[in-house]
Amino acid sequence: MNKKEELLANAKISSVLFKLALPATIAMIVNALYNIVDTIFIGRGIGTLGIAGVAIQLPVQIIILSCALLIGIGSGSMISRNLGKKDTEKVNYIACNSFLCVGCMGIIFSILGYMFATPIVDFFGATKNILPYARDYVKIMFIGSLYFPFCVSTNNLIRAEGNSRDAMISMIIGFLTNILLDYIFIFILDMGIKGAALATILSKLGSFIYIIIYLNSSRTSIQIKLKYFVPQKNIIKEIISIGFSGFAVQVSSSIVTIILNHILGHLGGDLSIAIYGIIYKITLFLFMPLNGMIQGMQPIVGYNYGCNNISRIKETIKLTIICTTIITTIGVLIGELFPYQIISLFNKDEVLLSHGVSALRIVIIMTPFVGVQMxxxxxxxxxxxxxxxxxxxxxxxxxxxxxxxxxxxNIYNLGIWGIWIAFPIADLLSMIITILISKKQFKNFIVENNTYTKI
Structure with a gap:
């Protein structure tokens, strides 16, 4: 048993969860900061239409992310469980088959997306004023999709083998590079929305290079050999089956964004789309630490599921729920107390601020419950x-x-406010339903393994 497996199997749960979740949480916060800083640069350097243009193309990024997570979550789950079973040969086949899948995906997205950029953003709700910004941004983003899915997918594999530190470093490299290039391209070279997009794809290239170096180092237990790149139908099928939930999360988010863009454009015009673009980045900042905790939890649960160690799984779940609730509660308190200061970071337009502050307060009020659902x-x-x-x-x-x-x-003529109210209602209901389903699922799992104890 190597050091990583010893950590997952025997170390104190609070220690191992902290050790795995802290780098993942830092990485997620860094990713959220990237999105916020990027939007601040666009809002200050390009204006409200620039923010709206990026908001319109969000479904594109979400769809690419969802397909990468389809492979990453599925293969990561399989790798954790097979490490628990000591099946290293299968681990290598899983990893290399995931590389094949995500590589083909990147090529398809890049070619087709670049060719049909204009009809895509038009379909996603771009108004006449917003369309040029969204089109210019998304065409450059599609070029970066050649390697961006690989970064997302492979980070899941790195965390699955208990090495969240290197996953964190790859994201920090992208974040720091993006800040520097955003400033140079937008403010010094005056490249506008194209400069913002170019900064983004070049920063992702930095992360990609680091991951390639990692995979060829002694720090990983994954062996990259030609024989493992032979497509394995059963492995690919299981990867897709398990990872489909992660895919569905992101695709549903994309569908929601498309519908929201159209409704917001109809009810409140370009301004409402820009407000949603800002709120999306803020809520992303709240959710990213949760993702970090979940990513820290999953290798422990997956490995100990392979070892049939129920008590460690229970303890990990309880600690994760406590931590995610505390993290989101702190974030919501800051958002509720300082909404004006937060919104004004992106743009100082008084009309945007007056509407955005109230919308933000409504949208985030039930966010502490999201940790349970996630x-x-x-x-x-x-x-x-x-x-x-x-x-x-x-x-x-x-x-x-x-x-x-x-x-x-349409109820009591709520109009645009009905949109903002929908967020906390959905958060509350989803938490209640998730608790009921998860308790039943876990009890069934314990009974199946003949180790039933009341939870």
């Missing part, structure tokens, strides 16, 4: 429960939020 989804993914994972992945966004944003604006 933990439930993470558990299902780690245990390889594909059907439950899929249901929980579409619960909040598709089954609850979309009906709410279609209905609430």
């Amino acid at each position: 933990t439930g989804l993470g558990i299902s993914q780690s245990l390889g429960k594909s059907l439950t994972s899929f249901f929980l992945s579409i619960l909040r966004q598709v089954l609850l939020f979309i009906p709410l944003i279609l209905l609430l604006p």
Whole structure:
């Protein structure tokens, strides 16, 4: 048993969760900061239409991310469990098959996306004023999709083998590079929205190079050999089956964003789309630490599932829920107390500020409950429960939020405020449903392994 496996199997849960979750959380916060800083540069250097243009193309980034997570979450879950079973040969096949899948994906996205950039952003809700900004930004982003999916997917593999530090470093490299290039391209070279997009794809290239170096080092237990790149139908099928929940989470987010862009454009015009673009980046900052905690939890749950160690799984889940709730509560308190200062970081337009402050306060009020829902989804993914994972992945966004944003604006003439109110209602309902499903799932799992204890 190597040091990584010893950590997952025997170390104190609080210590191992902290050791794995801290780098992942830092990486997620860094990623959220990248999104916020990028939007601040665009808002200050280009203006409201620049922010709206980036908001319009968000579904593109989300769809690319979702496909990368489809492979990354599925292969990461399989790697954790097979490390627990000591099947290193299968681990290598899983990793290399995931590289094949994500490589083909990047080529397809890059070619087709660049060719059809204009109709894509038009479909996603770009108004006449916003379209030039969204089109210029997304065309450059599609070039970066050649390697961006690989970065996202492979980070999941790195964390799955208990090495979240290197996953964190790859993201920090991208963040720091992006800040520097944003400033140079937008303010010094005056390249506008194209400069913002170029800074983004070049920063992702830095992360990509670091990951390639890591995979060829002694720090990884994955062996990259030609014989492992032979497509394995059963492995690819299981990767997709398990990872589909992560895919569904992101795709549902993309669908929601498309619908929101159209509704916001109809009810509030370009300004409302820009406000949502800002709020999306702020809530992303709240959610990213949660993702870090979940990513720290999953290797522990997956490995100990392979070892059939139920007590360690229970302790990990309880500690994760406590930590995610505390983290989000602190974030919400800051957002509720200082909304004006937060919104004004992006743009100082008084009309945008007056509407954006109230909208932000409404949207984030129930965010502490999201940690429970995300933990439930993470558990299902780690245990390889594909059907439950899929249901929980579409619960909040598709089954609850979309009906709410279609209905609430028409109730008592709420209009645009009905959109903002839909967020906290969906958060609360999804938490309640997730608790009921997760308790039943975990009790069934314990009974199946003949180790039933009351939870």
